[in-house]
Amino acid sequence: MSFFDVAEAAVAAALDAGARYADARVMHKRYESMEARNGEVEDLNSDESAGLGVRALVGSSWGFYAVPDLSDSAARLAGARATAIAKASARVAGPGVDLVPTTASTATWASECLIDPLAVPLSDKGDLLTHATKTMVEHGADQATGVYQVWDTRKWFVSSEGHRIDQHVRECGAGIQATAIGEGETQVRSYPAARGQYGTRGWELVQGLDLLAHAPRLADESRALLSAPTCPSGETALILGGEQLFLQIHESVGHAIELDRILGWEAAFAGTSWLDLSQLGSLRYGSELMNITIDPTLPGALGSFGFDDEGTPAAKRYAVKDGVWVGVLAGRDSAALAGLDYGGSVRADGWARLPMVRMTNVGLEPGPHTLEQIIAETDDGVFMENNRSWSIDDKRLNFQFGCEIAYEVKNGKKGRMLRNPTYTGIGPKFWQSMDMLSSEIEYWGTPNCGKGQPTQVGHTGHPSAPARFQNVRVGVRA
Amino acid sequence: MSVTTTAEQVLELAVRALPGAEVDVTADAVHRALTRFANSRIHQNVAEDTVTVRLRAHLDGRTVTTTTTLTGPEGLTSLVARTAAAVRSAPRDPGWPGLAPPSPLALSGVVDEATRNASPDDRAARVRDFVDAAGGLETAGYCQTGHWSGAYRNSAGQSLSAQATTAELDGIARDAGADGVARRSSVRLSDLDGAALGTRAAAKARSQADPVELPPGRYEVILEPEAVADLLTNFALFGFNAKAVQERRSFAELGAAQFDEAISLYDDPREPFDGEGTPRTRLALVEKGITTALAHDRRTAAVSGAASTGHAGSAAWGPMLNNLGFAPGGSSAEEMTSRVERGLLITDLWYTRVLDPRTLALTGLTRNGVWLIEGGEVTRPVRNMRFTQLYPQALGPGAVLGVGADAVPQPSRVFLGAWTAPALHLASWNITGNASG
Numbered sequence: 001m002s003f004f005d006v007a008e009a010a011v012a013a014a015l016d017a018g019a020r021y022a023d024a025r026v027m028h029k030r031y032e033s034m035e036a037r038n039g040e041v042e043d044l045n046s047d048e049s050a051g052l053g054v055r056a057l058v059g060s061s062w063g064f065y066a067v068p069d070l071s072d073s074a075a076r077l078a079g080a081r082a083t084a085i086a087k088a089s090a091r092v093a094g095p096g097v098d099l100v101p102t103t104a105s106t107a108t109w110a111s112e113c114l115i116d117p118l119a120v121p122l123s124d125k126g127d128l129l130t131h132a133t134k135t136m137v138e139h140g141a142d143q144a145t146g147v148y149q150v151w152d153t154r155k156w157f158v159s160s161e162g163h164r165i166d167q168h169v170r171e172c173g174a175g176i177q178a179t180a181i182g183e184g185e186t187q188v189r190s191y192p193a194a195r196g197q198y199g200t201r202g203w204e205l206v207q208g209l210d211l212l213a214h215a216p217r218l219a220d221e222s223r224a225l226l227s228a229p230t231c232p233s234g235e236t237a238l239i240l241g242g243e244q245l246f247l248q249i250h251e252s253v254g255h256a257i258e259l260d261r262i263l264g265w266e267a268a269f270a271g272t273s274w275l276d277l278s279q280l281g282s283l284r285y286g287s288e289l290m291n292i293t294i295d296p297t298l299p300g301a302l303g304s305f306g307f308d309d310e311g312t313p314a315a316k317r318y319a320v321k322d323g324v325w326v327g328v329l330a331g332r333d334s335a336a337l338a339g340l341d342y343g344g345s346v347r348a349d350g351w352a353r354l355p356m357v358r359m360t361n362v363g364l365e366p367g368p369h370t371l372e373q374i375i376a377e378t379d380d381g382v383f384m385e386n387n388r389s390w391s392i393d394d395k396r397l398n399f400q401f402g403c404e405i406a407y408e409v410k411n412g413k414k415g416r417m418l419r420n421p422t423y424t425g426i427g428p429k430f431w432q433s434m435d436m437l438s439s440e441i442e443y444w445g446t447p448n449c450g451k452g453q454p455t456q457v458g459h460t461g462h463p464s465a466p467a468r469f470q471n472v473r474v475g476v477r478a
Numbered sequence: 479m480s481v482t483t484t485a486e487q488v489l490e491l492a493v494r495a496l497p498g499a500e501v502d503v504t505a506d507a508v509h510r511a512l513t514r515f516a517n518s519r520i521h522q523n524v525a526e527d528t529v530t531v532r533l534r535a536h537l538d539g540r541t542v543t544t545t546t547t548l549t550g551p552e553g554l555t556s557l558v559a560r561t562a563a564a565v566r567s568a569p570r571d572p573g574w575p576g577l578a579p580p581s582p583l584a585l586s587g588v589v590d591e592a593t594r595n596a597s598p599d600d601r602a603a604r605v606r607d608f609v610d611a612a613g614g615l616e617t618a619g620y621c622q623t624g625h626w627s628g629a630y631r632n633s634a635g636q637s638l639s640a641q642a643t644t645a646e647l648d649g650i651a652r653d654a655g656a657d658g659v660a661r662r663s664s665v666r667l668s669d670l671d672g673a674a675l676g677t678r679a680a681a682k683a684r685s686q687a688d689p690v691e692l693p694p695g696r697y698e699v700i701l702e703p704e705a706v707a708d709l710l711t712n713f714a715l716f717g718f719n720a721k722a723v724q725e726r727r728s729f730a731e732l733g734a735a736q737f738d739e740a741i742s743l744y745d746d747p748r749e750p751f752d753g754e755g756t757p758r759t760r761l762a763l764v765e766k767g768i769t770t771a772l773a774h775d776r777r778t779a780a781v782s783g784a785a786s787t788g789h790a791g792s793a794a795w796g797p798m799l800n801n802l803g804f805a806p807g808g809s810s811a812e813e814m815t816s817r818v819e820r821g822l823l824i825t826d827l828w829y830t831r832v833l834d835p836r837t838l839a840l841t842g843l844t845r846n847g848v849w850l851i852e853g854g855e856v857t858r859p860v861r862n863m864r865f866t867q868l869y870p871q872a873l874g875p876g877a878v879l880g881v882g883a884d885a886v887p888q889p890s891r892v893f894l895g896a897w898t899a900p901a902l903h904l905a906s907w908n909i910t911g912n913a914s915g
Contacts, residue, residue: 398911429915454524
């Protein structure tokens with residue numbers, strides 16, 4: 001019995017039990033991670049997970065049931081249970097549910113992978129992390145950590161509309177971090193990003209990072225930060241490096257344009273959005289330099305796929321065009337409710353979780369400047385790099401970020417190092433103040449986006465580049 | 479096949495495949511069902527039955543941990559083969575602390591059969607009660623029930639099994655953009671009164687009409703149990719984790735008077751043993767303001783020359799506390815309010831993130847209701863604000879003006895986790911921004 005057959009059995013059972021639509025995903029997922037500290041490996045995990053998740057729609061109510069048994073009988077039972085759960089949902093029912101149309105594809109898709117990360121010997125991977133962390137300790141780090149993670153996911157999707165899609169997505173990434181501990185404080189430097197850099201690529205991604213080459217610098221900078229002057233408080237021109245700006249995009253644009261949040265479906269937990277659908281197509285989100293795309297087709301970016309978990313083919317669309325809000329991240333049911341004609345951004349983090357609206361690759365298109373130009377054209381400001389903390393309100397408006405390191409910018413020159421840099425603001429005011437944007441786009445990936453109940457951990461990609469913002473409040477302290 | 483049988487089978491297979499290795503196995507069966515509602519309708523309704531087997535092997539100074547959800551004969555054989563292959567090429571692990579020795583359980587998990595067997599209709603009924611009690615206000619939230627059955631076996635002879643149930647109801651009511659919240663956790667679904675929680679959430683929402691905006695500054699505050707749960711979360715993650723203390727990333731210092739003498743803090747586990755096979759018991763972390771204990775796993779215990787407290791989490795993160803609580807005090811909500819000349823009543827905290835783990839400096843926002851207290855009375859609602867606060871400092875000697883008498887079990891994001899949270903009356907809370915920025 002093929003995995004398609006298992007999924008089809010579940011869908012058939014859901015329909016037999018009374019569902020008017022059903023879909024099912026069989027997923028087989030392998031995960032491997034290693035963490036090293038101060039020259040020694042402290043954790044090595046190798047996980048394998050497989051199972052079936054079935055979604056059933058009865059009237060205007062959904063049900064979902066998941067089971068790790070891939071037999072025909074278990075699949076049929078799962079389909080029937082999903083339908084029974086949907087019927088119970090009708091005890092507190094709402095308006096009708098429609099699904100925007102999508103082509104019932106029969107397709108196969110795989111991400112590009114030159115070097116299979118799971119085939120690279122554990123000893124080689126261990127050597128990389130232990131050498132990098134040992135080097136950071138030798139250069140003065142009090143704590144030095146390194147991590148890599150690998151995901152190898154195969155999915156078989158079937159729907160009652162005729163979808164039959166299999167996908168093979170391989171993702172991996174790595175990062176290192178040096179911590180210096182002073183009197184009552186810690187200072188941290190990370191490479192290439194605070195939680196590492198990830199993509200839908202093979203081990204060649206990790207090789208390209210050249211972690212060892214950056215280890216001494218991180219240790220040196222973490223120690224230097226302990227005695228650096230504190231980032232001053234006040235309003236100033238703020239230049240953000242691309243790594244920090246990707247998280248700014250993620251938090252203050254990506255989540256805000258999730259249609260389920262806009263519709264109130266996440267109101268009690270993740271929150272809602274400041275965006276009002278009546279302003280889609282007219283609301284000024286940012287300056288004219290701000291062009292944000294939703295693009296799961298970007299090769300190698302962490303949020304890429306061939307089809308989302310409702311079977312909608314990957315396609316690029318604008319979320320913000322020339323500073324105006326024009327698009328959302330949507331699923332088939334949320335789009336229908338909002339009167340839109342596209343879904344395409346629904347994913348689940350495993351077979352046991354309900355697919356829901358998630359970011360794919362949400363990021364900036366290139367601007368006309370370079371980082372060098374941005375600094376050269378700044379008389380008085382602060383340049384911050386690498387995220388250290390992030391916090392934003394439940395409407396995705398009021399944010400505060402902390403970065404690992406900052407530099408004074410005076411008369412077009414990068415000056416002295418500053419410690420404990422933070423900045424705060426209100427989303428649209430902040431984005432409207434963006435007056436310079438670099439063309440140096442990188443695809444940043446974050447593998448730890450939490451959403452939903454039970455919580456799901458999403459993998460999202462974010463094209464980003466350095467940019468400058470005016471009159472930003474910096475230096476907020478406890 | 480029961481989790482006990484599964485764990486025994488995997489241990490037998492692993493010992494045979496890896497002669498001379500130290501081996502331990504956990505098998506966890508979880509039934510978890512969660513009914514979510516928004517816009518006053520059930521919009522997501524899920525259930526799962528999962529079994530996860532974890533095998534850890536230490537051989538020739540090397541350690542590897544593997545897991546699988548494939549629990550048929552082929553899946554378990556494959557798990558052992560994968561482990562055997564990986565452990566031989568794994569990097570060295572000089573910090574291996576050895577396996578837990580045989581030791582009996584000190585606690586038994588609470589299993590409520592009605593919760594274990596709760597149906598989608600049972601959860602929907604709680605949701606219906608919450609929605610109806612909100613009196614027409616828009617509502618959102620969830621009702622969850624769950625059952626865990628776990629077994630631990632190791633090659634040193636330790637053998638443990640237990641079960642537990644959990645139930646949670648958490649919801650908001652919304653009135654013209656203002657949200658009121660009520661949430662509760664228990665081991666029994668019957669403890670969750672949808673109507674009472676819906677009534678409280680709706681009353682909170684309705685009392686927030688025409689909020690004022692206040693300037694940043696230091697305010698005397700009363701944190702309600704929902705907000706106090708956030709303090710407990712961050713103390714659990716960053717404060718009393720022995721690994722963080724050993725690596726000098728935590729403020730916690732054994733024997734020091736780090737808190738006000740009104741503060742006592744303990745962990746009261748719902749799971750009777752941890753993933754290393756160490757039995758758990760109630761652990762007092764702070765007694766009358768003095769830090770008295772840290773959460774240990776076997777690795778951190780070996781480093782400190784202490785005993786594991788049964789709080790093993792991941793090897794890299796270190797020990798995890800999932801059932802932390804403040805001991806209740808003697809003040810009612812009305813008494814605490816009456817003692818505030820000018821301050822804030824804060825229901826909930828949101829999106830708190832650590833600026834520096836050593837000082838436990840956090841920033842975050844208020845959520846689900848803030849009110850101004852003047853002359854001992856709640857006078858008007860206030861718009862949400864941002865704070866940047868050293869958490870230990872907020873509870874430091876002389877900083878706690880009252881602890882609520884009612885310690886309310888609050889849901890945690892960890893399955894079987896819960897925070898026991900009384901309201902706290904604190905002398906100072908550092909508000910660093912408001913809705914305008």
